[in-house]
Amino acid sequence: MRYALFFATILLAPTCSYACSCIGPNPVCSEYWRSPVVFRGKVVERTLLSHTETTVRNLDGSTSTIHSPGFYRVRFSVLEAFRGELQEEITILTNEQSSACGFPFEEAGEYVVFAFSKEGSGELWTSKCSLTHKLQAGKEDADLTWMRALRSAPGGATIYGRLAPVQGLEESNLPVTVQRPRAGSP
Numbered sequence: 001m002r003y004a005l006f007f008a009t010i011l012l013a014p015t016c017s018y019a020c021s022c023i024g025p026n027p028v029c030s031e032y033w034r035s036p037v038v039f040r041g042k043v044v045e046r047t048l049l050s051h052t053e054t055t056v057r058n059l060d061g062s063t064s065t066i067h068s069p070g071f072y073r074v075r076f077s078v079l080e081a082f083r084g085e086l087q088e089e090i091t092i093l094t095n096e097q098s099s100a101c102g103f104p105f106e107e108a109g110e111y112v113v114f115a116f117s118k119e120g121s122g123e124l125w126t127s128k129c130s131l132t133h134k135l136q137a138g139k140e141d142a143d144l145t146w147m148r149a150l151r152s153a154p155g156g157a158t159i160y161g162r163l164a165p166v167q168g169l170e171e172s173n174l175p176v177t178v179q180r181p182r183a184g185s186p
Contacts, residue, residue, distance in 0.1 A: 020101035022129035028143045031131045032150075037084035037115040037124055040135070040144065041076030043105050044089065048072055048096060070096040074105045076113065082147045084115075093118075093125045101127035110135045112143055 032038060052068045074092050081087070092115055095102035103126055105111065114131045115124040126132045135141055 020099055020128065022101070024129065025131065028131060028146050031114050032083065032147060035083060035114040035116055035130070037090070038082040038113070038147065039076070039078050039084070039090065039115075040080040040082075040110070040112050041078045041090065042110045043074055043107055044077050045075040046072055046105055046107055047074075069100055069102075072096060072102070072105065076111075079110070080144075082150075090115075090124070093123055094127060098128060101129050103128045103130075103132055106134070110137075112141065 026034075049070050049072070051070045054066045054068070055063050056066060057063055072094050074094065076090050076092065078087055078090055092113060094105065098104060111132060111134050113126055115126050116130070117123065118125045131143060133143075135144075
């Protein structure tokens with residue numbers, strides 16, 4: 001009996017445990033192109049959506065209830081859009097718990113939000129692992145400066161460096177031209 005409960009616990013543990021582990025931080029130029037929606041906005045409303053409970057049958061015939069953490073639905077007034085459709089308001093979801101990578105939005109706070117679509121649901125999410133961050137009043141933000149400058153940046157770029165030698169060829173210092181997509185295109 002003890003072994004059955006032990007194995008049931010091990011089998012259910014991955015579905016009921018959440019841990020946040022972020023790789024990064026990534027630079028804004030990387031995160032910008034990876035995020036389908038990027039904007040500067042002010043929190044209008046933050047609503048906690050309740051926890052979900054799932055009842056499962058254990059191997060011994062008894063039942064257990066699994067409690068999943070909730071999440072916040074955060075409605076923003078969009079002040080400036082950098083990627084995605086231009087909208088006056090946008091709703092973003094984030095996990096309730098920071099241990100599940102939830103971002104701690106505050107009412108009336110102003111933020112730069114990097115959002116993504118979770119598992120093709122069409123809903124936009126963000127987390128503390130993205131470059132989403134609160135703006136400090138009166139301070140210039142480097143990410144905003146970069147994204148604003150991108151709008152007027154000319155297309156294309158030249159990258160200089162050493163090309164790795166291919167067997168039979170010598171190294172070269174030739175310039176390589178790389179075309180960069182225009183701002184706003186995926």
